[in-house]
Amino acid sequence: MAAYVSAGIDIGTQNIRVGVALGVVPGEYPLPKMLGFGTAESKGLRQGCVVERKEVLKNVLQAVRSLEKNTGIRIKNVSLAAGGIGLESFFSSAETVVSRADLEVTELDINKLKDACEKNIPSNILLNKRILHVIPILYKLDSKTVLGDPVGMKGAKLEVRCLFISIMEKYLDELIEIIEEGGIETVDVVASPLAASLVLLSKQQKKAGCALVDIGAETVSVIVFENNTPISLEVFPTGGNHITNDIALGLKISLEEAEHIKTGGLTAASYPRKKLDEIIEARLSDIFDMIDGHLKKINRSGLLPAGVIFSGGGSNVSGIDELARSYLKLPAKVASIQKNEQGALKSNHITIKDAAWAPVYGVCLLGSNVSAEEGRIYHVAQKAGRRIKRILKQFLP
Structure with a gap:
C-alpha cells in the first residue's frame, strides 16, 4: 500500500487554515492521518470575496x-475548500434513450445524461458561474425510480435529476491566482460545506435528513442532506460578525470585548444579562428565519429527523442549540469533528477539536482518497478555463 501526502486550504473571511494529511491508497476510505496544521488571520476578503489581493x-x-x-513538509499543491457568498445550488433534469441494443444501461448512458442535464440549464443561471459539483439526486428507468446506480439494469428510457453546485467564477479565479502567486498549485476545488459535511456529519444523519449550518464571520451556509445525498445548498450574507457588532452597539463596548463575550471568553457580569441575551437572540432569530425560509422553499421545514447541526465560529454562541430547537422546531446541536481512534484530530504539535477546521480536514480526506493520476484529472486548469466537474461518488443516491 502506497502512502502519500495531501494538503488542503480554507481561505475564510476571518481566518486562513491549512492542513496536510498522510493518506493510504488503495483502502477502505480511512480517515487520513493529519500531519500538521497552519493558520493565519485573514484580511482582505469580504464574504469570501477578495477585495485586497x-x-x-x-x-x-x-x-x-x-x-x-x-x-x-514543503507544500507544492493544495485542494481548495471554496466558500463564501458566491456559492449556490440549482437543479436540472434530463432524459435519454438507452444506447445499447440489449437495453442495458452503461456508463456511457450516464455520462450522456449528465451532459444533457447541464445543457438544459438556462444560460442566465450559468452566467459568470463555474460548476463545481454535479450530484445525481434521482434516477428513473422507464419512469420507475431507481435506488442507487442504474448501470447494469435494463430499460429503454433513462432519466435523472441532478443537483449542481456552482461558484462565482471571478471569486474562484482570484483565489486560485493568489495561491499560485504563492508558488502553490491548486489541484482540486471542493465546495466548503460539502467538504465539512464529510467530517461533521454521520452517515446516519445524512440518511435520515439533516442540515449542516456553518455560521462564519460574514456568511451563513446551509447544506441539506437526505438519503445520504445533498439536496440543496444556500449561502446568506450574514454571520458571526453581525452578532459581535450588535453586542458592541447594544452594550456600548469595544468590538474586542463584544467578541470575547460572544464566545464566552469574558463573563458578562458587568453587563445586563437580560439585555445581552435579547441582543444575541434577536440576531440569531434573523438567521433562523433565513434557514427556515430555505427549508420551506425545499419543503423540508420541520421535516429533518436528524435536525440542524451548527458549525463555524458563530456556533460558539452560548445556547444556540436551544434557541434553534425553539425557532426551527427541529433537533439541534453544535457539531464536533468525527474523532479518530485517538479521540481527536491530532497533529504533531496540536490537537484540533474545533469544527471550524472541518473544511480543511474534509478536502484532505478527499485528497487522500484519490491517486496522483486522479488528482491530475480533477486539476483546476485555470489558464485553460476548463469547468470543474467533480462527481463525488459518496453522494450517489
Missing part, C-alpha cells in the same frame, strides 16, 4: 509557512 496573498503565505514550520 496583496493582503490575502500575505496571509495565505503566512498560514502555509506556519504549516511548513510545524511539519517540515
Whole structure:
C-alpha cells in the first residue's frame, strides 16, 4: 500500500487554515492521518470575496509557512475548500434513450445524461458561474425510480435529476491566482460545506435528513442532506460578525470585548444579562428565519429527523442549540469533528477539536482518497478555463 501526502486550504473571511494529511491508497476510505496544521488571520476578503489581493496573498503565505514550520513538509499543491457568498445550488433534469441494443444501461448512458442535464440549464443561471459539483439526486428507468446506480439494469428510457453546485467564477479565479502567486498549485476545488459535511456529519444523519449550518464571520451556509445525498445548498450574507457588532452597539463596548463575550471568553457580569441575551437572540432569530425560509422553499421545514447541526465560529454562541430547537422546531446541536481512534484530530504539535477546521480536514480526506493520476484529472486548469466537474461518488443516491 502506497502512502502519500495531501494538503488542503480554507481561505475564510476571518481566518486562513491549512492542513496536510498522510493518506493510504488503495483502502477502505480511512480517515487520513493529519500531519500538521497552519493558520493565519485573514484580511482582505469580504464574504469570501477578495477585495485586497496583496493582503490575502500575505496571509495565505503566512498560514502555509506556519504549516511548513510545524511539519517540515514543503507544500507544492493544495485542494481548495471554496466558500463564501458566491456559492449556490440549482437543479436540472434530463432524459435519454438507452444506447445499447440489449437495453442495458452503461456508463456511457450516464455520462450522456449528465451532459444533457447541464445543457438544459438556462444560460442566465450559468452566467459568470463555474460548476463545481454535479450530484445525481434521482434516477428513473422507464419512469420507475431507481435506488442507487442504474448501470447494469435494463430499460429503454433513462432519466435523472441532478443537483449542481456552482461558484462565482471571478471569486474562484482570484483565489486560485493568489495561491499560485504563492508558488502553490491548486489541484482540486471542493465546495466548503460539502467538504465539512464529510467530517461533521454521520452517515446516519445524512440518511435520515439533516442540515449542516456553518455560521462564519460574514456568511451563513446551509447544506441539506437526505438519503445520504445533498439536496440543496444556500449561502446568506450574514454571520458571526453581525452578532459581535450588535453586542458592541447594544452594550456600548469595544468590538474586542463584544467578541470575547460572544464566545464566552469574558463573563458578562458587568453587563445586563437580560439585555445581552435579547441582543444575541434577536440576531440569531434573523438567521433562523433565513434557514427556515430555505427549508420551506425545499419543503423540508420541520421535516429533518436528524435536525440542524451548527458549525463555524458563530456556533460558539452560548445556547444556540436551544434557541434553534425553539425557532426551527427541529433537533439541534453544535457539531464536533468525527474523532479518530485517538479521540481527536491530532497533529504533531496540536490537537484540533474545533469544527471550524472541518473544511480543511474534509478536502484532505478527499485528497487522500484519490491517486496522483486522479488528482491530475480533477486539476483546476485555470489558464485553460476548463469547468470543474467533480462527481463525488459518496453522494450517489
